[in-house]
Amino acid sequence: MKRILTTPRPDWREQAQSLGFHFHTIDGEAYWDESAYYAFGLRQIEDDIEQPTQELHDMSMALVDEVVGSEELLTRLAIPTDYWDWIAASWRRREPHLYGRMDLAYDGRGPAKLYELNYDTPTSLYEAAYFQWLWLEQAIARGTFGEGSDQYNRIQELLIETFATLSREKRIATPVHFAAVEDSVEDRGTVRYLRDCAEQAGVDTLELSIEGIGLSKEGWFTDGDDRVIKTLFKLYPLEWMFVEEYGPKLAASQVQLIEPAWKAILSNKGVLPLLWERHRDHPNLLEAQFEDAAAQTAELPAGWVRKPLFSREGANIELVSASGERLRSDGPYQDGPTIRQAHHPLPRFDGDDGAANYPLIGSWVVADQAAGMGIREDASPITQDTSRFVPHAIIED
Amino acid sequence: MTVHDRNSKRSRQLRLVLMAVSVPAVLTGCGDDQPSGKVLTSREDCAAQTEIAPAECEKAYQQALVEHEKLAPRFESEKECNDQFGACQPAPVAANASAGSHSYMPSMSGFLIGYALSQAMQPRGYYGIGGVSPLYRDYRSGGYLRPGGELVGKSSGTVYGKQGNTALPARAMTVSRAGFGSSAAARGGFGGSRSSGSSRGGSWGG
Numbered sequence: 001m002k003r004i005l006t007t008p009r010p011d012w013r014e015q016a017q018s019l020g021f022h023f024h025t026i027d028g029e030a031y032w033d034e035s036a037y038y039a040f041g042l043r044q045i046e047d048d049i050e051q052p053t054q055e056l057h058d059m060s061m062a063l064v065d066e067v068v069g070s071e072e073l074l075t076r077l078a079i080p081t082d083y084w085d086w087i088a089a090s091w092r093r094r095e096p097h098l099y100g101r102m103d104l105a106y107d108g109r110g111p112a113k114l115y116e117l118n119y120d121t122p123t124s125l126y127e128a129a130y131f132q133w134l135w136l137e138q139a140i141a142r143g144t145f146g147e148g149s150d151q152y153n154r155i156q157e158l159l160i161e162t163f164a165t166l167s168r169e170k171r172i173a174t175p176v177h178f179a180a181v182e183d184s185v186e187d188r189g190t191v192r193y194l195r196d197c198a199e200q201a202g203v204d205t206l207e208l209s210i211e212g213i214g215l216s217k218e219g220w221f222t223d224g225d226d227r228v229i230k231t232l233f234k235l236y237p238l239e240w241m242f243v244e245e246y247g248p249k250l251a252a253s254q255v256q257l258i259e260p261a262w263k264a265i266l267s268n269k270g271v272l273p274l275l276w277e278r279h280r281d282h283p284n285l286l287e288a289q290f291e292d293a294a295a296q297t298a299e300l301p302a303g304w305v306r307k308p309l310f311s312r313e314g315a316n317i318e319l320v321s322a323s324g325e326r327l328r329s330d331g332p333y334q335d336g337p338t339i340r341q342a343h344h345p346l347p348r349f350d351g352d353d354g355a356a357n358y359p360l361i362g363s364w365v366v367a368d369q370a371a372g373m374g375i376r377e378d379a380s381p382i383t384q385d386t387s388r389f390v391p392h393a394i395i396e397d
Numbered sequence: 398m399t400v401h402d403r404n405s406k407r408s409r410q411l412r413l414v415l416m417a418v419s420v421p422a423v424l425t426g427c428g429d430d431q432p433s434g435k436v437l438t439s440r441e442d443c444a445a446q447t448e449i450a451p452a453e454c455e456k457a458y459q460q461a462l463v464e465h466e467k468l469a470p471r472f473e474s475e476k477e478c479n480d481q482f483g484a485c486q487p488a489p490v491a492a493n494a495s496a497g498s499h500s501y502m503p504s505m506s507g508f509l510i511g512y513a514l515s516q517a518m519q520p521r522g523y524y525g526i527g528g529v530s531p532l533y534r535d536y537r538s539g540g541y542l543r544p545g546g547e548l549v550g551k552s553s554g555t556v557y558g559k560q561g562n563t564a565l566p567a568r569a570m571t572v573s574r575a576g577f578g579s580s581a582a583a584r585g586g587f588g589g590s591r592s593s594g595s596s597r598g599g600s601w602g603g
Contacts, residue, residue: 018417019413019416019417020413020415020416020417021416042406045406046406093513093525126416130411130413133407133408133411134411136407150405150406150407151406151407152406152407153406153407153408154406154407154408156408156411157408157411170431173565181578181581182578184581192415192416193413193416195415196413196414196415196416199414199415200412200414209578210577210578210581211574211575211577211578212574212575213574213575213576213577214571214572214573214574214575214576215571215572215573215574215576216569216570216571216572217569217570217572218467218569220565220566220569222568222569222571225568226568226569226570226571227567227568228565228566228567228568228569230565236577236578236581237580240577240580240581241577243580244576244577244578244579244580245576245577245579246576246577249576254527254528254565372406372407394406
């Protein structure tokens with residue numbers, strides 16, 4: 001694994017604009033960054049990323065099966081009681097799921113370590129699945145990369161295949177409505193991309209905003225044209241839906257959600273201690289524990305990270321490195337239950353200018369298959385809102 | 398395009414159809430050959446069939462009765478109602494109806510159980526229930542109709558393809574909106590910023 005500087009394509013911005021990648025630059029900050037790429041060997045990809053991703057995914061799915069049948073575990077995960085039956089029923093029916101991303105710390109040598117699962121509303125999908133692929137194809141065509149160069153990336157292909165299978169087996173009702181938060185350019189781009197994949201699979205789709213979802217007197221969800229929403233892909237956290245006005249209407253609405261209700265279990269950081277309890281010392285897991293009230297108010301010891309069960313965007317996280325350096329982020333998720341995870345720092349790859357870069361691997365799972373990866377890089381050891389997406393390639397020495 | 402060997406870790410060919418240049422979507426027809434539901438004429442039919450778990454079937458019957466009260470066709474004249482369906486009765490008067498307005502509705506003469514789309518993992522080989530609809534026998538045609546007038550079939554028993562699609566009607570009158578989205582609004586940080594509902598940047602060294 002190496003970080004290699006490379007010359008950006010002169011027209012990449014124009015290409016991005018014409019291909020619907022409207023968030024390549026966000027608030028004036030570059031997000032897509034092709035001034036460098038990460039090079040891997042095939043063994044690193046297959047043995048250290050792909051295979052562990054598959055194994056961690058399978059362990060997580062086995063965990064869902066255990067949690068839905070256990071009031072004790074549902075309680076530990078702080079899932080609201082009112083939704084237990086609905087979540088369990090969605091699992092019993094094996095309501096289809098589409099995708100998830102797990103974040104891994106990997107330095108090219110030791111086993112990759114699981115930071116967390118993003119299994120309900122993962123983003124950075126389009127840039128990993130499509131724009132990154134295009135970058136390599138064009139580099140090979142231009143001759144800047146050898147014919148033998150490759151990339152770990154079958155994400156889009158598997159997304160289309162999954163939509164086609166769900167449609168053929170009639171496991172989704174069409175048209176499928178796709179919804180994202182009105183004001184998020186990035187979320188709307190992600191949803192438009194997923195619609196694109198569904199349309200390529202022959203699935204009829206519609207788009208609306210999360211705020212635009214309506215309710216009929218019969219209790220069905222509707223779109224702006226009074227069409228009843230049968231299947232809803234929502235890029236919006238399940239746990240937020242639970243506590244909002246329409247939450248209590250979900251069960252009777254007959255809507256089929258993607259990601260389905262049972263994903264509430266895997267979008268919850270409480271799975272990290274549960275996985276550790278069941279697979280102690282697994283090479284790809286970091287030690288993790290639930291914090292009780294006493295632990296929560298205690299000083300966090302060196303070498304630990306505190307994460308809320310339901311935080312997103314790296315908010316409300318506290319970290320104490322092994323050397324005692326303290327870091328903490330603000331956010332809207334205080335007062336909830338928390339977990340502790342052993343601190344495992346991200347690797348550091350210095351640029352030619354001496355600037356530090358810390359890459360985080362986002363490893364994608366589509367339906368139930370390890371599918372590909374994308375790398376986000378930050379100038380600080382903590383991947384935050386200022387992170388950039390940097391492409392990768394498989395280069396055999 | 399370059400030719401990749403079959404062991405490539407990446408896809409050979411990718412394209413975009415919506416994000417780049419608009420291309421009309423190819424719509425797939427739905428197969429009309431698969432069992433998609435069952436028409437039953439009475440609650441007693443539940444015990445005499447093997448596709449649906451009997452207890453679920455009973456529940457579906459009760460649900461159909463509730464839907465019947467809400468959705469049965471309404472006629473201004475009793476005669477008009479009886480000509481088509483027979484056994485018509487005055488409809489319950491809605492609370493907000495103007496005085497003296499009467500309407501008539503037929504009795505429920507059957508009910509449709511639509512099979513669930515996803516048939517995985519049903520216990521003991523029963524179909525899961527996707528939805529329920531009351532049915533009305535049209536004396537002129539002999540067919541079983543849904544409240545909206547759609548013909549489901551001429552006789553009771555298994556129906557195929559679209560006929561069993563009870564899932565949901567295509568349209569319904571919206572009575573409220575914006576019951577989702579308040580959490581995003583309250584937290585801010587969504588509007589076009591680097592953050593999103595996912596944990597983009599949500600992965601601290603841990």
